[in-house]
Amino acid sequence: MxxxxxxxxxxxxxxxxxxxxxxxxxxxxxxxxxxxxxxxxxxxxxxxxxxxxxxxxxxxxxxxxxxxxxxxxxxxxxxxxxxxxxxxxxxxxxxxxxxxxxxxxxxxxxxxxxxxxxxxxxxxxxxxxxxxxxxxxxxxxKKNLQVPTLIIGTNNRAAHVIKSADNGEINHNPIALLSDERSLNGTYFSNLPVYTKSSIVEVVKKYDISSVILTEVLESEALDELFTLLHGLGVEEIKILEMFQENEPTFKDISVEDLLARQPKDLDRISIANFIAGKVVMITGAGGSIGSELSRQVIAFGAKQLILLDHSEFNLYQISEELNNENIVSVMISVKDREALEEVFVHYSPEVILHAAAYKHVPLCEENIKSAVQNNIFGTKNVIDLSITYEVEKFLLISTDKAVRPTNVMGATKRVCELYARAIPSEKTEIVAVRFGNVLGSSGSVIPKFQTQIENGQNITVTHPDITRYFMLIPEACQLVLQAASIAKGGELFILDMGEPIKIVDLAKKMIELSGRDDIEIEFAGLRRGEKLYEELLIDEADFKTEYESILVSQDEAVDYAILSRQIDELRYGHELEILELIVPEFKHNTGETRLKN
Known part of the structure; x- marks a missing residue:
């Protein structure tokens, strides 16, 4: 001692x-x-x-x-x-x-x-x-213990990483850098040689690179190509520089979200700000994946007051605590409770309503048809009706690609909501809908499920080798939703450009590759009840471009409001499937399961 x-x-x-x-x-x-x-x-x-x-x-x-x-x-x-x-x-x-x-x-x-x-x-x-x-x-x-590292990008962030490595703050030994600028080839950056990106294979082999750090932002396709190339060269550790905390860099592994992300090139933040700033905005389903991100965006774009409405105590608490803003009001009720909902309209006088509340999980809606109808259809009807009664300026319905030629109850209920939003007479309230596909990383979606299976060492379960889905990042989807709402005049059904659909089996393979594990296999379980092989965004091709390439508007013919209202009322008394098929003629309910061998 x-x-x-x-x-x-x-x-x-x-x-x-x-x-x-x-x-x-x-x-x-x-x-x-x-x-x-x-x-x-x-x-x-x-x-x-x-x-x-x-x-x-x-x-x-x-x-x-x-x-x-x-x-x-x-x-x-x-x-x-x-x-x-x-x-x-x-x-x-x-x-x-x-x-x-x-x-x-x-x-x-x-x-x-x-x-x-x-x-x-x-x-x-x-x-x-x-x-x-x-x-x-x-x-x-320390350099003898540090990992030989290649840095992609010649910028201030790269300089900070090199300095941190020299100080022994990170377990990396930067050896060389890659740059898009050909004029930098053969020069030195922070005393390290700079090469062009086209010479990446030679550099990795020459310096026996074990790790790569990205200090610049790459498009998802370029990032995917880079990951595949490096993985083929035996580079297992590929990091993305996120930020500096207390002057030390923090890194994250490449995720499947990074590889699938699509950055809208025509995002108009000024238009969104002009639409949201100074308004009283109410978001239903505010604690869900879409609702919570809309809440963040609405606060960021300067709403005068934000009313968070959700029936889940836990979800509502989480988003309220995260935002922690004095201009936020948290209301814990269900959109099915019309009387309680009306009190909110009377008390807070919302000017804009973003309706994200819905039961969205296909298997659960198949097992609970009545609940799905009550929440998705009658809950939406309550919010739309009250919006018109209390002269809300704009009502926006969040819809889904599953509403197109639906094969499940959830998709059929959302299609009914689209029809109702289009048909209901409204003089002072602009009512619009926005339809898009899956968002990456939402609760209960396929990516978190696959990730859990990988972490537990389980084989990944895919329903069918040919099944495809559209994907978009939650923040970008929500910004485009707000952008669509900003240009809406009432009666439109906007459709977000989701790019090309992705095969789920390819997604599973990429996630296994990203994990670095070789003990995970893919098992095919067969299509579940209500599930279809591929989703669509358009019922027909009669769509028109808006001023933004990322947003289309569908020419959805309005149905007779009186007939639709009567049919919806009949849903209260049972026979839900028959009435849904009557309202949505293209609804072909998939009631069976297709089992496949591995």
Whole structure:
């Protein structure tokens, strides 16, 4: 314990250590300076002046080192800025000593003035080397333990990563960089060679790269190609630089969301801000995947007040705590409760309503048809009817691609909601719907399910080898929803451009590849009840482009409102499937399960 306490580093011990060695080094440099000045033979005449120089210069040096906080720099963090300060202090010390020499010339005489210059450079070299020696040792020893790393991108973020690696803050040893700029090929960036991206294969092989860090943003397709190439070259660790926390970089692994993400190129934030800013906005289903992201966006775009409405206590609590804004009101009711819902309209007078409340899971809706009808159809009808009664400026219905030629109850109920939103007469309330496909990472969706199976070491279960789905990131989908609402005039059914559909089996293979595991296989379980092989976004091709390429508008013919209302009312008394098929003639209920062998 005694020896342990002696060798345990403290600030006082560090200061004492440096003072002792500064004294010894200063004595040594003065002796060497005299030896160099007199060809390694100091006469008795000048020996006394050498001792006088030590008596004056060394205390002066220690005092100014304290004054300029040289002794308070941690040994391992002594760097270029600290060395610049050390140079400045030395200039001051030797300038002061020179002044004292001329003031007290008789006391110093005889004194060789050239010794002052010689000792200045000797002291700066030896004292500086002492302080940087530990860092040199630590960095050289750590580089042997750090992972040989290739950095993609030549920017300030890359420079910070290199600096963090040099300081031993991350377990990476940057060896080279790749850049899109051909003019940088053959140059050096933070003392590391720069190559063009086209030479990535040669660079990985030449330097035996084990890790790659991305400091620039790549489109999903380019990122997918890069991942496939690096994985084929045996590079298992591929990191994306996210941010810096307390001056240290944080990284994340490439996720399937990164590879599937589609960034809308015509996102109009000004249009969204003009639509939302200063308004009282109510979001139903505010605690769900879509509702919670809409809530974040609405706050970000400057809503005057945000009413979060959800029947789930846990979901509502989570989004309320996350936003933590004084302009937020949390209302815990169900859209099925018309009386309670009406009180909200009376009390808060919402100007914009974003209706995201719905039961969305196909298998659960198949097992609970009545509940799906009550919540999705009658809940939506309540919100639309009250919006018209209380003259809400704009009502927006969140719909789904499952509403197109539905084969399940959930899709059929959402199609009924689209028809009702289109048919109901409304003079002062603009009623619109936005239809899109799956969003990446939403609760209960296929990606979190696959991820859980991989983490548990289970085989991934896919229903059918040919099944496809559309995907979009939640934030981008919600921004496009708000953008569509901003240009709506009432009666439109907007459709978001979801790109090309993705085969779920390919998604599963990519997630296995990203996990780095080789013990996971894919099993085919067969289509579930209500599930279909592929989703569609259009019932027919009669669609028109809007001013934004990412948003289309469907020419959905309005049905007779009186007939539709009567048919919807009949749903209250049972025979739900028959009535849904009557309202939505294209509804072909898939009641069986198709089992497939592995």
């Amino acid at each position: 005694f020896l342990e306490s002696i060798f345990t580093p403290t600030t006082a011990k560090r200061i004492g250590f440096f003072i002792l060695f500064d004294i010894l080094i200063s004595m040594a440099t003065i002796v060497i300076a005299y030896l160099l000045r007199f060809n390694f033979f100091i006469t008795n005449t000048f020996f006394e002046s050498m001792m006088q120089m030590m008596m004056v210069l060394i205390p002066l040096k220690i005092a100014l080192f304290f004054m300029f906080k040289i002794y308070f720099v941690a040994w391992r963090y002594f760097g270029l800025s600290e060395y610049k300060r050390l140079i400045l202090v030395h200039v001051i010390i030797y300038a002061v000593f020179t002044g004292l020499f001329f003031i007290f010339y008789d006391w110093f005489d005889p004194f060789p003035r050239s010794v002052i210059i010689i000792d200045f450079f000797l002291s700066l070299s030896f004292v500086g080397f002492l302080r940087i020696s530990r860092r040199i040792y630590l960095e050289s020893s």
